[in-house]
Amino acid sequence: MSDDTASILKDAKAKMAKTLDVTKDEFTSIRTGRATAAMFQGITVEYYGAPTPLNQLASLQFPEARTVIVTPYDKSAMSGVETALRDSDLGVNPTNNGDNLRVVLPALTEERRKDYVKLAKNKAEDGRVAVRGSRGNAKKAIEKLVKDKEIGEDEGTRAEKELESLTKKFNDQIDEALALKETELETI
Structure with a gap:
């Protein structure tokens, strides 16, 4: 893999990791039964x-x-x-x-818990959208390298496959964090 595609993937991975961290931080601001x-x-x-x-x-x-x-x-x-x-x-x-x-802090009612779950789902979706945005930018950069003939089509395809697996990995981690937060919110 050329340095160009490696740096594009490295940059995309860093942005996706930052998005994951921000999403997890936003989850901590959602109230559960305990004050934090x-x-x-x-x-x-x-x-x-x-x-x-x-x-x-x-x-x-x-x-x-x-x-x-x-x-x-x-x-x-x-x-x-x-x-x-x-x-x-x-x-x-x-x-x-x-x-x-x-x-x-007042005890959480069932309705309030549902509202917090909905809020958590919205924050998770925002995180997934940001991850997809990072993927889109990286994909455009890889396609430009292929178009400008700086890398071959095979290498471009390999880089795009790696980019897709990175995207799936970070989206799965966001989903795991969301599932944990939902469980935390629904536990009385």
Whole structure:
């Protein structure tokens, strides 16, 4: 295999691996029965006029499975943190005791679990679309090499077959991650 096709396949594999990582990260932000720090990653707080990630303004402690204690580093940010938590898609109403905020996550209803499964499926499909996009770009590059006669048709066909197996491998890994997340969401 020429250096050109090897580098195209290597680049496609790196992009597909990045897509897989992003998809798995997005799965961690979907709430299950247990509170996790990943659930709070996307929350931003208006702090001195600038949107600031919650994890830069406060510490999170998890004394129980569905309870989170949010302690702002700067007490003046307390009301902003409280508002950001209340407005988030977590469906929580934090209790302010002066020093910190106590967040009790409501138990997941069957309907809410189904919504989260649907959300996970959408995120998985986004990941598969991105993998197919990487495959399409790599395939065009390989076809261009064949057309420009930089590589032979046999080598182009071999590279495309390898590209297809890479695509299948990463799509299968996304499907496995989705199946795990579905199981996690459906377990009470």
